[in-house]
Amino acid sequence: MALLSFWACVLIVCFSLSLGEAANLSDLYPPLWEESPGQFSEYRVENGKSIINPWIYPERMGMYKILLTQTARYFEKFAPENENNILWGLPLQHGWQYNTGRLADPSQRTDCGYESGDRLCISVDSWWADMNYFLCALPFLAAVDSGIMGISSDQVILLPPPKDEMKFCVNVSTCQSSIPIAMRKWNIFYKRLQSPFSSFEDLLKYLWDAHTQTLHDVFKLFEHRLEYYSKPEADFERTWLVDVDYISALRLPTTLTRIYELQKSMPPRMLVNGDKVPFISDFSQRQNVFLFILSLVRDVNNWTGSLSLTIWKYFLKTQNARVKTLEVIETILEKFNSASPE
Structure with missing residues (x-):
């Protein structure tokens, strides 16, 4: 029980969530949400196929926007205005990457993604952009395949990047053949989503299963991209992959308000040598503590050979344990947030 309390405290600091109600939910939307395409007809159409360029920020964000719109009806029973759609975590994370410059060319050989160049460009050399590609393409194309999007599987195609084209699947069939396990898990999620008998807790389980499987399946494809980054940023990227497994076990609800508040703890810029x-002087206390605890979780995970993750999962195997742990986190967080200067 002491170990459970330790990990609860770890996540308490990591998930600096302030669950106050926003005056307007639209204020929480990711950057350029309103300007991004919201339906297939807003993309280029050739021979009855929607052609999407996911290497332009608004076009990739538009994929999320269509996905959130088309799945809204399944979340009406949980909250109004689509606020409790658990797919919100995906576009909000992508928006954070855009805001912090993590979609730009880390090699600096091009001006892709930079304010001084093509700000809306998404660089294929960005580790964040490549990992996010599969957390956009797979849930989007699996939704198409499930029938949720209202079009057939052969009516949409994604344009490949300017290099390393063979690393990226571009339609339903190529994603099913190249990333079969993760694609199948996304299909299972949508099958559960369409079932009238699925609970919110059920949907979180299948969403996190698909999310973590996607990251595990594609990490090795882009591990070499880490050489473009400073050591602190590359360490953060590796740490993030480890910590996602702990978040998944908790089944953190990836709703609009929760993820928006969580991202206040995320680093507001790229980490550089010397951080x-x-x-880090230009980070808030909350952000510094967040990064410190993420690193601690990674170190404990490495020291124990993943035993800590196994124990964490064991203690959180029941819904009651997860609910109680989240309640403890939220109660202490309220005190932590009120006591912490911004």
């Missing part, structure tokens, strides 16, 4: 966690 020493938890003493």
Whole structure:
């Protein structure tokens, strides 16, 4: 039980969530949400196929926007205005990547993604952009395949990047053949989503199963991209992959409000050489502590050979344990947030 309390405290600091109600939910939307395409007809159409360029920020964000719109009806029973659609975590994470410059060319050989160049460009050399590609393409194309999107599987195609084209699937069939396990898990999620008997907790389980499987399946394809980054940023990227498994076990609800508040703890810029966690001067205390605890979780995971993750999953195997842990986190967080200067 002491170990459970330790990990609860770890996640308490990591998930600096302030669950106050926003005056307007649209204020929480990711960057350029309103300007991004919201239906297939807003993309280029050739021979009855919607042609999407996911290497342009608004076009990739538009894929999420269509996905959130088309799945809204399945979440009406949980909250109004689509606020409790658990797919919100995907576009909000992508928006954070855009805001913090993580979609730009880390090699700096091009001006892709930079304010001084093509700001809306998404670089294929960006580790974040490549990993996010599969957390966009797979849930989007699996939704098409499931029938949720209202078009057939052969009516949409994604344009490949300017290089390394063979690493990326571009339609339903190529994703099913190249990333079969993750694609199948996304299909299972949508099958559960369409079932009238699925609970919110059920949907979170299948969403996190698909999310973590996707990251595990594609990480090795892009591990070499880490060489473009400073050591602190590359360490953060590796750490993030480890910590997602712990978040998944908790089944953190990836709703609009929760993820928006969580991202206040995320680093507001790329990490550079000289950044020493938890003493980064231009980061808030919350952000410094967040990064420190993420690193601690990674280190404990490495020291125990993943035993800590196994124990964490064991203690959180029941819904009651997860609910109680989240309640503890939220209660202590309220005190932590009120006591912490911004």
